Amino acid sequence: SQKIEQNSEALNIQEGKTATLTCNYTNYSPAYLQWYRQDPGRGPVFLLLIRENEKEKRKERLKVTFDTTLKQSLFHITASQPADSATYLCALGGRALTFGSGTRLQVQP
């Protein structure tokens, strides 16, 4: 069955540093991979989508890479801020999404 792995341990970094989150998947060949942000008690908010034929996608301080050979996506937040503290979810697919369990990011001032 399809499996998505995100680091369940929280990632703690200092303000101004680059945060890097990992999403690994097995038994799946997604045409699309999406990243969402979720704050406590709220619904997920879409951040970025990357297609299987794209290696990298950027949006402001965010960067996503997609390696279909390694079956891995990396999500980077540069110049991180305390306001970036949240849980970040990786999701495979374009429509009926399969989500990972998310990684909690804590940015310390």
Added chain:
Amino acid sequence: NAGVTQTPKFRILKIGQSMTLQCTQDMNHNYMYWYRQDPGMGLKLIYYSVGAGITDKGEVPNGYNVSRSTTEDFPLRLELAAPSQTSVYFCASSYSGAEGGSTYEQYFGPGTRLTVT
């Protein structure tokens, strides 16, 4: 635009009771989805709809039913509630149009926190 709205925000049900979770979107999106999220876990797809009158099962449909009579509304029905259905339920929507007009980003509602005791 209100986006995706869900009611109620919270609900406690007794085992065996039934209820309907309401979801409405005002963005004229044709795709709508229901997910559940258990503590510390990712979202799991329950049902989705590609347009009025068309629904399909997701990963965890047992114990739930849906209908889609209008573009705007996509209610989720729980029959004979069980403790395993204790979760946070999220409704979402997205748009698919003619070639080049589709977006895949999903817009989520605020969620309904359901406890079955």
